[in-house]
Amino acid sequence: MDGVLRVEEVNAMVNEQFVSIFNNIVESYPQAATAICNQRPFASADHLADAASNYLELLPIHGNDII
Numbered sequence: 001m002d003g004v005l006r007v008e009e010v011n012a013m014v015n016e017q018f019v020s021i022f023n024n025i026v027e028s029y030p031q032a033a034t035a036i037c038n039q040r041p042f043a044s045a046d047h048l049a050d051a052a053s054n055y056l057e058l059l060p061i062h063g064n065d066i067i
Contacts, residue, residue, distance in 0.1 A: 010048065011041040025052055032056070 010018065018037040019030065026032035032055055039051045 007042050007044055007048070026056065 005021075013021070015034075015037050018040075019033045022033040022036065023030045024033075025036065032052065035055050036048070036051045039055075042048045042051065
């Protein structure tokens with residue numbers, strides 16, 4: 001493996017593995033990885049990035065303050 005994950009590999013991960021790898025997708029806020037994990041399967045890397053962005057956009061104002 002060359003250190004780059006294919007989207008198929010990301011989609012095939014068990015939840016614990018996904019959260020472990022993407023635990024810091026939002027710095028110091030591992031709950032984001034759990035929420036994003038639940039949005040699989042992803043069609044592409046852009047879809048994964050969009051899921052992260054959408055998660056942040058949907059946080060309540062006080063939720064955005066803690067990250």
